[in-house]
Amino acid sequence: MLSIEDLTVRLPHTARPAVDGLSLTVAENETVGLVGESGSGKSLTSRAVLGLLPPKAEATGKIMMDGADVLAMNRAELRQHRTRSVAMIYQDPRAAISPFRRVGDFLTETIAMDRAAAAGLLETVGLRESHLRNRPHELSGGMLQRVVIAAALAGRPRLLLADEPTTALDVTTQAEIIALLRRLRVPGMLFVTHDLELAATICDRVYVMYAGRVMETRPTGELFRDPRHPYTAGLLAATPRLDELGTLPPAIPGRPPDLLAHLPGCPFAPRCPHVLDSCTAGVPGLVGGVACLRAEELCDERP
Known part of the structure; x- marks a missing residue:
């Protein structure tokens, strides 16, 4: 369905x-x-x-959606893509709904449909037809997200595409x-989140990103049982546990690099x-679903 191949996106004035x-x-x-x-x-x-890339962003690679490359689409094709292929x-x-419009107007103007169809959509997400007459400030955050x-x-x-x-x-x-x-019976979903535990409740597979690169990707159950990249392991270890109340989980030291920082290696x-000198000599490839030169070694060292 969706296949992204070697996507690189550069923003202006970044290293x-x-x-x-x-x-x-x-x-x-x-x-x-x-x-x-x-x-x-x-x-x-x-x-x-x-x-929907920012102005002056430069993208290379391929984003194939049902055989069509999104990066090669013209305006008319992108309009069709955003209304029928991807949402x-x-x-x-x-921020997604105008505060001056009623819910019914928002739905019927997004894609041409009558009020009966809009009411059916609200029912699908657990809301009543009467909510078509509401304005955004009259609904809770959860109702608005529905x-x-x-x-x-x-x-x-x-x-x-579910972005946080x-x-x-x-x-x-x-x-x-x-x-x-x-x-929901949607053919496919890309679920974007900063919360690994949340991803575990809904995702079949997970890609873990850091500084623009994939650090690890595996089926969700495998990744949570046996994280092989130090970053993935650090994220999981930093998650608060209900059975450890009163104890702060270990934080990953330091801060993520900004886009002005040149990164010569990993x-x-x-x-x-677990860093070694070799880790900064070159960027490790994604081998066996893990972008770490020491993945096998660290796996063997675990009890």
Whole structure:
């Protein structure tokens, strides 16, 4: 369905690509997670799939959606692509809906449809027909996110891009939205998040990004049971546990590099507890789903 091949995105006045040689696939009936810290390039990747790159951004590689290259599409083709092939759920529903429009107007104007069809969409996401008359300020954040999901489903897209769809919501509402996304019968979904634990609840496979590159990718269960990249292991170790209340989880030292920093080798090397001189000599390739020169060695050292 979706196949990204060696995608590189450069932004103006930066020392390195914001997305650097990324390859990713989403198969039919599959939910794939794209996980990383802020600035990792995950949201830029999802926008590239829509053909919505920032002004003066330069992109190379291929983004193949059902056999068509998004990077080669003209304006008319991109318009069709965004309304019928791919749809986006953004992280802040209040920014996605005009505060001056009623929910019914928002839905019927997004894709030409009558009120009966709009009411059917609201029912699909667990809202009543009466909510068509509401304005955004009259709905909670969770209800508004359901409206945004309904709008994304309006064109019956082949691929749903969920970009941090629960970040602005409380924990209870997060669980409701995740349950809703799992129930939806969408052919494929790319789920973008900074939360590995959240990805585990919905994704079949996960790609872990850092500084524009994929550090590790494997089926979700395998990745959580046995993380092989030091960055993935660090993210999982930094997740708070209910059975360890009162104890702070270990943080990954340092900060992610900004786009003005030139990275000669592995981008995680300055923060990695297992770094060697060879780690900064060249960028490691993705071998066996892991971009780490010491992956096998570190795996053998574990008890």
